[in-house]
Amino acid sequence: MNQQQVIGRTVRGTLGATMARAGRRFLSSLPALFGVLVFTFLLMRVLPGDPAVFFASGPNASKEDVELIRKQMGLDKSMPEQLALYLYDVGRGNLGRSMMTGQSVTKDLRERLPASLELTFTALLIALVSAIPLGVLAALKPGSIIDHGVRLFCALGVCVPTFVSGLLLIYVFYYLLGLAPDPTGRVDVFTSLPPSRTGFLMIDFLLAGDIEGWWAALKQLILPAMSMALFVIAPLARITRASMLVSLGSDFVRTARSVGLSRRHVVVTYALRNAILPVITIAGIVFSTMLGANVLVEKVFSWPGVASYALDALLSSDYAPVQGFVLLMASLFVLVNLTVDVCYGIADPRVSIE
Amino acid sequence: MTQPLLKIDNLHVTFSTRRGLVEAVRGVTLAVEPGEMLGLVGESGSGKSVTGFATTRLLDAAGRVTAGEILFRGQDVTKLSGDDLRHLHGAAMSMIFQNPRSALNPIRAVGQQIADAILTHKRISKQAAHAEALELLRAVQIRDPERRMAAYPHELSGGMCQRVMIAIAISCNPALLIADEPTTGLDVTTQKVVMDLLADIAAARGMATILITHDLGLAARYCRRIVVMERGRLVEEAAPTTLFNHPRHPYTKRLVAASPTAHSRIEDLVTEEERGPYAEIVRKPKLPQAPGTPPLLVVQKLAKRFDQGAAAVADFSMTIAAGESVGLVGESGSGKSTTSRMICRLIDPSEGDIVFDGQSIGHVPSRDFHRSPFRKDIQMVFQDPNESLNPRFTAHDCIAHPLKRLVGLREGDALRQRVEECAQRVGLPLDLLPRFPHQLSGGQKARVGIARAIACRPRLLVLDEPTAALDVSVQAVVLQLLDRLRREDNLALLFVSHDLNVVRMLCERTIVLRNGVIVEEGDSRALFDNPKTDYTRELVEAIPHIEIETKLAAAAL
Numbered sequence: 001m002n003q004q005q006v007i008g009r010t011v012r013g014t015l016g017a018t019m020a021r022a023g024r025r026f027l028s029s030l031p032a033l034f035g036v037l038v039f040t041f042l043l044m045r046v047l048p049g050d051p052a053v054f055f056a057s058g059p060n061a062s063k064e065d066v067e068l069i070r071k072q073m074g075l076d077k078s079m080p081e082q083l084a085l086y087l088y089d090v091g092r093g094n095l096g097r098s099m100m101t102g103q104s105v106t107k108d109l110r111e112r113l114p115a116s117l118e119l120t121f122t123a124l125l126i127a128l129v130s131a132i133p134l135g136v137l138a139a140l141k142p143g144s145i146i147d148h149g150v151r152l153f154c155a156l157g158v159c160v161p162t163f164v165s166g167l168l169l170i171y172v173f174y175y176l177l178g179l180a181p182d183p184t185g186r187v188d189v190f191t192s193l194p195p196s197r198t199g200f201l202m203i204d205f206l207l208a209g210d211i212e213g214w215w216a217a218l219k220q221l222i223l224p225a226m227s228m229a230l231f232v233i234a235p236l237a238r239i240t241r242a243s244m245l246v247s248l249g250s251d252f253v254r255t256a257r258s259v260g261l262s263r264r265h266v267v268v269t270y271a272l273r274n275a276i277l278p279v280i281t282i283a284g285i286v287f288s289t290m291l292g293a294n295v296l297v298e299k300v301f302s303w304p305g306v307a308s309y310a311l312d313a314l315l316s317s318d319y320a321p322v323q324g325f326v327l328l329m330a331s332l333f334v335l336v337n338l339t340v341d342v343c344y345g346i347a348d349p350r351v352s353i354e
Numbered sequence: 355m356t357q358p359l360l361k362i363d364n365l366h367v368t369f370s371t372r373r374g375l376v377e378a379v380r381g382v383t384l385a386v387e388p389g390e391m392l393g394l395v396g397e398s399g400s401g402k403s404v405t406g407f408a409t410t411r412l413l414d415a416a417g418r419v420t421a422g423e424i425l426f427r428g429q430d431v432t433k434l435s436g437d438d439l440r441h442l443h444g445a446a447m448s449m450i451f452q453n454p455r456s457a458l459n460p461i462r463a464v465g466q467q468i469a470d471a472i473l474t475h476k477r478i479s480k481q482a483a484h485a486e487a488l489e490l491l492r493a494v495q496i497r498d499p500e501r502r503m504a505a506y507p508h509e510l511s512g513g514m515c516q517r518v519m520i521a522i523a524i525s526c527n528p529a530l531l532i533a534d535e536p537t538t539g540l541d542v543t544t545q546k547v548v549m550d551l552l553a554d555i556a557a558a559r560g561m562a563t564i565l566i567t568h569d570l571g572l573a574a575r576y577c578r579r580i581v582v583m584e585r586g587r588l589v590e591e592a593a594p595t596t597l598f599n600h601p602r603h604p605y606t607k608r609l610v611a612a613s614p615t616a617h618s619r620i621e622d623l624v625t626e627e628e629r630g631p632y633a634e635i636v637r638k639p640k641l642p643q644a645p646g647t648p649p650l651l652v653v654q655k656l657a658k659r660f661d662q663g664a665a666a667v668a669d670f671s672m673t674i675a676a677g678e679s680v681g682l683v684g685e686s687g688s689g690k691s692t693t694s695r696m697i698c699r700l701i702d703p704s705e706g707d708i709v710f711d712g713q714s715i716g717h718v719p720s721r722d723f724h725r726s727p728f729r730k731d732i733q734m735v736f737q738d739p740n741e742s743l744n745p746r747f748t749a750h751d752c753i754a755h756p757l758k759r760l761v762g763l764r765e766g767d768a769l770r771q772r773v774e775e776c777a778q779r780v781g782l783p784l785d786l787l788p789r790f791p792h793q794l795s796g797g798q799k800a801r802v803g804i805a806r807a808i809a810c811r812p813r814l815l816v817l818d819e820p821t822a823a824l825d826v827s828v829q830a831v832v833l834q835l836l837d838r839l840r841r842e843d844n845l846a847l848l849f850v851s852h853d854l855n856v857v858r859m860l861c862e863r864t865i866v867l868r869n870g871v872i873v874e875e876g877d878s879r880a881l882f883d884n885p886k887t888d889y890t891r892e893l894v895e896a897i898p899h900i901e902i903e904t905k906l907a908a909a910a911l
Contacts, residue, residue: 251456258412258451259471259522260443269470270459348461349506 018345022338029334036330037090037323041083044319090327096320100313105324109306113328114199115186116298116305120290122202122221123228128283131233135240135279136272139248150241154234163296166227170300173223181219184302191216224301228294232286239282240275247275277348284340288333357428358385359562360409360530365422367401367408367586378404378417380586388529391556391563393573393594396583397609397825398796402566405583406532408432409564410449411439426530445475448523450552452535454515458507464518465491465503471525490521495551512686513544517551524555531556531563537572541685541852542896549576568825570613571898574598582606612830614855620837623830623859648712649673650846651697651814656706656716658692658870666692667870670706676813677844679837681861681878683854683893689870691818694850698734698816699723710814730760730810737819739799743791749798750787753777753805760810776805780835797828804832808839815839816848821856833860854897858882866890 070076074085089096095105138150160168173180181188186201194201194208202221205214247253248271256270295307306325313321344351367379379401386392396402407413409424411431424431426446434442451457459467468487469480476483484503491499494517507515516536523531533552537545553576556563567573573580574594582590582597582605589603601607612623656670667689674680684690696703699720708716710728718726733756736742743752753773754763763769774784780801791799800820807815817836821829837860840847851857857864858878865875866889874887885891 251451251453252459254412255449255451255457255519255522256459256470258410258443258449259474259525260440260445261470261474262440265470265474269462274459274461350460350508 018342022341025341033330040323040326041086095324098321099318105320109324112304112306112309118200119224122225124287126225126229127232127236131236132240135237136244138241139244154237157230158234162227162231163300165230166297166300169223169227180223186220187217224297228297235282240279243275243278247271280340280343284336288336292329359388360386361425363423366420367404367417368420369417378586382588384581386562388562389560391577393577393580394564394566395570395573395580400583401586402583403534406534406566410447445526446528447530448528450519450523450533450536452538454519455507457519458515460507463504468521468525471522475526490525494521512540513548516548531561534566546896575898612826620834620859650676652709654707656703659704665870674846676846679847679861681857681864682850683857684867688867690850690867694816694818731813733807733812733815735803735807735817735820738823739803745791748788748790749802752802753809756809776809780805796824800832814846818850
């Protein structure tokens with residue numbers, strides 16, 4: 001019908017505008033990325049610790065040995081020279097070589113990033129799935145027992161650090177109840193890894209048709225994801241509650257009630273769809289913070305992620321992995337912001353007009 | 355038909371607020387017959403909207419019906435719950451709200467919203483509901499309805515949004531329609547179109563309508579019977595003719611007097627005791643201007659283009675003599691506010707010049723104009739008295755601020771005296787000076803705004819819809835105040851408004867703007883009595899006039 005065409009055209013127009021906006025936003029974030037690159041480079045040079053000394057075979061390595069390593073690493077060159085070399089390498093996609101693992105940083109990150117992403121995505125999913133209903137329930141009956149319960153739960157979630165909640169979860173589910181497998185890594189020792197296609201174990205196991213392995217990986221994943229989720233449920237639930245309250249008190253919800261729409265329709269289609277916009281923004285921020293901040297959880301659960309990798313590298317003055325990590329995080333942050341932008345454009349038709 | 359459609363009996367509604375219980379409605383009794391249009395008139399705080407919301411059971415959580423009953427077709431609405439209530443909403447009675455844009459879901463296509471309402475009460479397929487929604491859009495005379503089905507509220511004008519709202523309200527053919535200030539905030543011409551449409555639809559479908567409004571003229575134009583409310587009580591009920599020609603209750607008398615009409619003068623708007631010193635000043639003849647005196651303000655070929663390139667104002671020229679009052683009227687988007695802001699030097703014109711007292715000020719960047727010696731000569735009174743006062747400043751601070759910044763007075767007795775003098779001139783009681791804006795009423799805030807503007811003894815006062823947010827009785831007092839100040843100080847006024855009745859009273863000359871271009875200008879009385887262009891005539895005819903209607907009604911009897 002004519003109607004369908006019209007709707008189709010409008011939707012396409014909105015999507016196009018959103019994409020154009022996302023593209024502009026991406027271009028404008030490139031200078032920021034460059035700034036991050038230079039800043040981390042300088043920061044690493046300012047931090048104390050001489051990598052050459054560190055990587056020389058031992059404390060009694062001769063001066064010549066150290067000098068040799070320094071030359072190998074290019075540390076004898078002037079700072080601007082080093083920076084230019086670094087930028088040149090990054091431009092070619094070469095992030096350098098890690099002294100710890102002896103592998104190229106790109107390879108290391110590529111191996112570890114899926115582990116971190118899988119953990120963060122799962123945690124975010126758990127957080128959203130619990131926080132949004134909690135926030136909505138609290139907003140539907142402000143001042144009620146439910147509202148206070150949610151508030152208490154959120155307060156507890158925020159004030160318990162992730163490594164404490166992680167340890168508590170391990171203590172209860174692994175030590176006391178024995179429900180969870182031992183918290184070391186992404187799969188237990190008896191499960192063989194599936195052929196790596198995406199790096200996400202939950203997907204790779206499914207692709208390989210190995211349900212048992214999938215289940216084993218899920219069991220490993222659930223505790224760390226839970227402890228991370230607990231920490232971020234609070235901001236998400238609070239913002240959902242607040243924007244839901246505004247939404248429920250708005251004129252258009254009153255209109256929806258005045259024509260007798262069912263309560264579910266009013267709450268979900270009218271109030272929640274409008275209230276979800278700030279939640280998207282917060283979810284984006286939460287995701288970016290989690291990616292970097294999950295180092296504690298990765299350490300507690302021996303999770304082979306990028307954050308613990310970067311921490312180890314930092315402790316051993318291994319420049320290249322830290323710089324690579326920061327660059328990766330900055331790029332992810334830009335990507336997340338772009339995604340939030342696109343989501344916004346889809347969720348709110350008002351955004352796409354400028 | 356012995357039984358009325360709606361019978362409200364001794365209704366009491368109480369709100370629990372932070373300062374305890376507030377009785378918003380105290381004992382309202384009224385009845386609505388099927389197919390009738392009843393006007394429910396009152397000023398803000400009279401409880402007229404609360405009565406409407408109580409009837410549709412849409413009161414806020416804080417509001418509660420404490421006594422009385424609301425019988426709709428013999429059934430007490432206040433005792434309904436669950437599915438009965440949902441069936442009542444939309445299918446039996448529905449509501450049209452003030453501010454249509456926010457009353458529609460901003461992220462749902464309007465066609466979808468109409469379909470939602472249809473699907474709630476009818477068991478039909480989505481396609482059928484869609485088709486019905488399209489029919490409704492056609493019924494409310496939206497042009498190009500197929501395309502508008504997929505539009506979002508922000509893509510439609512205010513009048514269009516209100517039509518969509520009407521379509522939603524009538525979607526399930528309710529027997530009673532409650533319209534709460536349906537046209538407040540719309541232009542007069544749009545108001546007329548929307549109200550005509552609403553009246554036609556209600557008549558065609560046999561719906562009873564309660565028109566809740568603060569505008570007596572509007573109620574008189576469309577209703578056979580008007581009920582006047584004051585502070586939660588019903589004070590008078592009569593046919594419009596009787597109400598205007600022989601109001602019985604003192605409040606109604608004041609309200610009728612304060613409502614500006616085609617022939618009222620400012621001094622008629624308020625009662626004897628409120629008039630006070632004004633009467634003498636009006637009687638004093640205006641000092642004739644010495645011939646050859648240059649005008650105070652000359653505006654030459656002013657233009658303003660915003661980013662998109664289309665001119666918001668083009669080729670605008672005017673003059674104002676000292677002590678003269680000039681009205682600038684037009685619909686929303688006509689560029690009248692932009693023009694007034696350029697003259698105030700709050701925004702920079704793209705072209706043209708502004709000459710004040712013989713000196714060009716059009717080229718001084720608006721950012722630096724606060725340093726110009728003319729800043730204190732040109733002052734402005736803003737539209738919304740609530741928004742234009744700093745919430746952290748007391749009334750005293752608000753009035754003192756320009757004196758400190760522009761006149762250079764220091765904190766001390768001299769400043770206090772000047773502030774108190776200003777307050778006295780605008781009739782603001784001195785004991786209100788230490789209060790913050792939220793502790794003042796709308797009329798008091800408007801006075802603070804005017805006191806602030808006249809504090810530096812300006813020679814030109816630009817007023818951007820200064821009374822749009824005020825009740826008519828407060829508006830009457832404020833208008834009188836402005837006119838007195840003009841006469842006392844030989845102050846020139848540039849009065850921007852969409853309310854033609856007010857402009858007609860207050861301004862000697864009027865300029866009509868449309869799409870940024872002057873359509874017509876001239877002596878106010880002549881311009882309004884004999885408009886030369888169709889556009890002005892359309893504007894003038896769209897105002898709901900009390901007299902004309904009463905004459906027609908009398909002729910019909």
